[in-house]
Amino acid sequence: MSKHDRLYKCEKPGCKMERGFTTSGGLSRHVRDVHGKGLELMCPYPGCTRSLQRGFKRKDHLNVHLRRVHKIGDAPRLL
Numbered sequence: 269m270s271k272h273d274r275l276y277k278c279e280k281p282g283c284k285m286e287r288g289f290t291t292s293g294g295l296s297r298h299v300r301d302v303h304g305k306g307l308e309l310m311c312p313y314p315g316c317t318r319s320l321q322r323g324f325k326r327k328d329h330l331n332v333h334l335r336r337v338h339k340i341g342d343a344p345r346l347l
């Protein structure tokens with residue numbers, strides 16, 4: 269077992285991407301591209317549960333999450 273074994277795996281039902289991703293960013297992009305078609309806004313913080321499986325349907329919901337959980341203001345522009 270090495271440190272590099274840690275993978276982020278897609279947990280969407282029926283997903284064929286079984287290899288997993290080495291970064292949470294890669295996984296969230298996969299989820300958005302393959303499963304979400306951009307419908308969900310994901311939290312930009314790596315490791316946050318809302319950055320992986322459950323995004324937000326509305327940007328103001330994401331902003332509330334960012335303020336409450338991460339103590340920052342509106343979502344960064346990269347979203």
Ligand SMILES: [Zn+2]
Nearest residue numbers: 278280283285
């Ligand atoms: Zn997937």
Ligand SMILES: [Zn+2]
Nearest residue numbers: 311313316318
């Ligand atoms: Zn978050």
